[in-house]
Amino acid sequence: MDEDTKILFGVVGGILVVASVIGAVMKLRVKTEAGRATVANLNARTRSWWVMAGIFCATMVLGHLFTTVLFGLLSFFAVREFITLNRTERADHEVLFWAFFVFTPLHYVLVGIQWYGMFSVFIPVYAFVFIPFRRVLTGETKGFLESTAKIQWALMVCVYAVSHMPMLLTLPLRDFEGQNAKLLFFFVMTVQMSDVLQYVWGKTCGKRPVAPRVSPHKTWEGTVGGIGTTVVLSTCLWWATPFNPWQAALMALLICLAGFFGGLVLSAIKRDLGAKDWGNSIAGHGGFMDRIDSLCFAAPLFFHVTGFYFGTGIDPRPPGWVLEWLGR
Amino acid sequence: MIRSLVASVTRLISGVGRIPYAPCGGEPAIYFANHTSHLDFAVVWAALPDEARENLSPAAAEDYWGKSAFRLKVACGLFQAVLIPREGITRENNPIERLAEALKAGRSILIFPEGTRRGDGRVGEFKAGIHHLARRFPELPLVPVQLENLSRVLPKGSFLPVPIIGRACFREPIRFDKGESKTDFLVRARLALLGGVEETVN
Numbered sequence: 001m002d003e004d005t006k007i008l009f010g011v012v013g014g015i016l017v018v019a020s021v022i023g024a025v026m027k028l029r030v031k032t033e034a035g036r037a038t039v040a041n042l043n044a045r046t047r048s049w050w051v052m053a054g055i056f057c058a059t060m061v062l063g064h065l066f067t068t069v070l071f072g073l074l075s076f077f078a079v080r081e082f083i084t085l086n087r088t089e090r091a092d093h094e095v096l097f098w099a100f101f102v103f104t105p106l107h108y109v110l111v112g113i114q115w116y117g118m119f120s121v122f123i124p125v126y127a128f129v130f131i132p133f134r135r136v137l138t139g140e141t142k143g144f145l146e147s148t149a150k151i152q153w154a155l156m157v158c159v160y161a162v163s164h165m166p167m168l169l170t171l172p173l174r175d176f177e178g179q180n181a182k183l184l185f186f187f188v189m190t191v192q193m194s195d196v197l198q199y200v201w202g203k204t205c206g207k208r209p210v211a212p213r214v215s216p217h218k219t220w221e222g223t224v225g226g227i228g229t230t231v232v233l234s235t236c237l238w239w240a241t242p243f244n245p246w247q248a249a250l251m252a253l254l255i256c257l258a259g260f261f262g263g264l265v266l267s268a269i270k271r272d273l274g275a276k277d278w279g280n281s282i283a284g285h286g287g288f289m290d291r292i293d294s295l296c297f298a299a300p301l302f303f304h305v306t307g308f309y310f311g312t313g314i315d316p317r318p319p320g321w322v323l324e325w326l327g328r
Numbered sequence: 329m330i331r332s333l334v335a336s337v338t339r340l341i342s343g344v345g346r347i348p349y350a351p352c353g354g355e356p357a358i359y360f361a362n363h364t365s366h367l368d369f370a371v372v373w374a375a376l377p378d379e380a381r382e383n384l385s386p387a388a389a390e391d392y393w394g395k396s397a398f399r400l401k402v403a404c405g406l407f408q409a410v411l412i413p414r415e416g417i418t419r420e421n422n423p424i425e426r427l428a429e430a431l432k433a434g435r436s437i438l439i440f441p442e443g444t445r446r447g448d449g450r451v452g453e454f455k456a457g458i459h460h461l462a463r464r465f466p467e468l469p470l471v472p473v474q475l476e477n478l479s480r481v482l483p484k485g486s487f488l489p490v491p492i493i494g495r496a497c498f499r500e501p502i503r504f505d506k507g508e509s510k511t512d513f514l515v516r517a518r519l520a521l522l523g524g525v526e527e528t529v530n
Contacts, residue, residue: 076491080343084493090483096490279493 004240005061008185012053019046038203048282052291056188060181065112067184068166072108077288078158079104081278085270086150091140095131099151103127104159111163114170116314123160128152157266157296158289164299171303172312176242186241186248187255187302190234191295194256195263198226215267227256242310254305255298262297334406335381338374342367342481343493350380351471351498356436359384359471360458362451362521363440364479366392367494372438372473373407375496385410385430386438387423410437414444424460431465438473441517445484451522454514462504462513469501472521499523 023043030039059066083096103123110119132148168187169180176183202222210218231252238248266289270278279287307314309328317323339346351357354377361372369386376384390411393403403409410430412423427437439461441454451474462470476495482488502520505513519526 080491080493083490084343084477084480088480093480093483093486093490094488096492097488100490 002179004179004182005185008182008189008237008240009057012057012189016046016050016053019049045285048285052282060185064114064166064169067169068108068112071162071166072105072111074288074292075108075159075162076100076104077281078162078292079154081287081289082154082158083151085273085275085278086154087273088150089140089143089147091135091138091142092147092151094138095134095148095151098130098134099127099155103155107159107163108166111166116167116170119163119167123155127155131155161296161300162292164303165295168299168303168306171307172314173242173306173310174312176310182240183242183306186234186237187299188295189237190230190252190255191259191298193233194226194230194259195294196226197229198222198260201225201229211264214264214271218264223260227253227260230256242306251302251306255302258298258301259294263294265297266293331381331406332378335374338367338370341489341491342371342374342478343491344371344375344496347375347377347496347498350377352469352501354380354383355469356383356431356434357469357471357501358431358458358461358465359436359438359473360441360517360521361438361473361475361496363442363445364475365445365482365484367478367482367489368440368475369409369438370407371475371478371494371496375498380436383434384408384436384438387412387427387440389414391415424457427461428464431461431468437461441514445479451518454518456510456514458517459510459513466504466506469503470517470520471501472499472517473497474499474521474523497523 023039023046026039027043030036055070059070079100083099088096107119107122107127110122131151132144135144135148165184165188168184171180171183173180173183198218199222201224202217202219205225206217206219206222208220209216210220210223231249234252234255235245235249238245241248241251243251270276277286278289278293281287282291285291308326335346338344359372361368369388373381373384373386386407386409388403388407388409388411390413393399393409394411400411403411410426412426413421427439430437439458441458442452443455443457444452446452458470462468474497476497477492478494480492481490481494499520502517508516
């Protein structure tokens with residue numbers, strides 16, 4: 001563990017200590033019944049944060065293999081919640097077995113052995129093609145497209161997208177070898193800070209809802225305040241990344257916006273299914289999907305934008321004029 | 329010890345949580361649940377608190393669980409099940425008698441009044457068995473348990489389980505009423521299991 005990592009862990013620990021102290025003080029001072037419920041939820045969230053931050057930091061120290069296993073489990077539980085809430089039919093059963101016990105583990109094996117080429121096409125190509133093939137064998141035509149699309153989405157969002165986080169550890173970057181853990185930290189920290197700060201801003205001065213039908217608690221004040229504050233705070237972490245300060249600010253903004261829209265998209269799916277939370281596995285937060293919803297869509301975007309501008313080339317290079325046009 | 333472990337594993341696989349308190353303070357009761365998969369009785373069994381679980385004898389199909397020495401050991405030794413025949417019922421092997429014996433011994437039982445597993449996840453009409461038992465033991469509470477999603481974990485005709493998150497909802501207990509007709513009782517029991525709301529057909 002280098003000096004930078006120690007400082008980053010210190011920052012997280014410090015924030016959580018402050019949050020715990022504030023929670024304890026609020027618990028003593030709150031008088032109303034509604035207030036008590038809010039504070040109890042807040043403290044449950046903070047306690048869960050300690051656990052989640054602890055596990056995340058520990059695996060980061062233990063390296064790529066442990067991080068892969070951690071995110072693999074996270075994906076598995078996320079798919080489980082996604083499929084449980086989405087009604088599936090009897091005819092989907094065998095396809096689901098493949099999704100849970102073949103595609104998900106195999107995809108993480110590819111992450112583990114760092115086979116980037118196969119990693120990037122395994123689910124979008126092989127699983128995508130196989131799922132309707134296996135489903136058509138059952139002979140059931142009712143809801144065919146809906147069923148296959150649900151399972152393809154589950155794999156794309158909960159497995160493929162999420163796995164870009166452990167894969168970030170293997171992304172070859174210019175002048176940043178062996179330090180990718182800090183980049184993953186920057187990404188996860190930015191998304192989660194954005195979630196928390198949007199919640200705090202929304203609770204304290206949120207008035208006008210952004211999308212009342214999709215997510216009633218998301219307000220303009222919360223979103224702008226939360227994203228603004230996060231961009232400022234994440235920019236302060238530029239020294240731990242391959243970015244200079246203004247690049248870090250733009251990256252943080254990209255992450256926050258993708259996180260915001262990702263959260264909205266998954267919220268829309270959730271509402272359509274008539275549920276408030278994806279599950280009840282994490283005290284105060286809901287299910288695993290409720291915690292990682294904003295990470296899902298932001299992870300592959302961050303991975304590829306970083307790879308494109310700061311990488312040493314994992315993908316074949318585009319034509320010269322395209323590179324020139326894109327400012328590289 | 330082994331039972332607690334098996335119960336924990338069952339809860340982990342099925343996603344069903346343990347209920348904090350036994351219904352009716354843990355006194356003997358007739359539990360009844362909708363029947364959707366082979367996992368049903370294990371899930372209700374696992375969801376109960378330790379003491380209530382120790383005292384529960386779930387009904388299990390003799391033609392399935394009595395087939396081999398191993399299955400018999402699992403059903404009777406581990407789950408303390410009462411094996412009941414589903415076909416060729418005579419005076420000697422009357423399933424109601426076997427369940428009544430368990431109740432007489434002060435144990436709780438778990439029955440599936442629909443009689444058979446349904447493939448579509450709906451709750452079918454109840455057969456008369458539950459009424460016979462309730463009439464013979466009118467002092468015992470009847471605890472409805474609604475099982476959801478378990479047919480998706482292990483549907484009829486499949487041996488591959490898929491880790492869908494199941495749910496076991498313990499409803500408000502009902503009591504036998506002498507003045508009520510059999511049909512009315514069966515309808516009332518079924519509605520209590522559904523939480524008072526008729527299923528919407530989609």
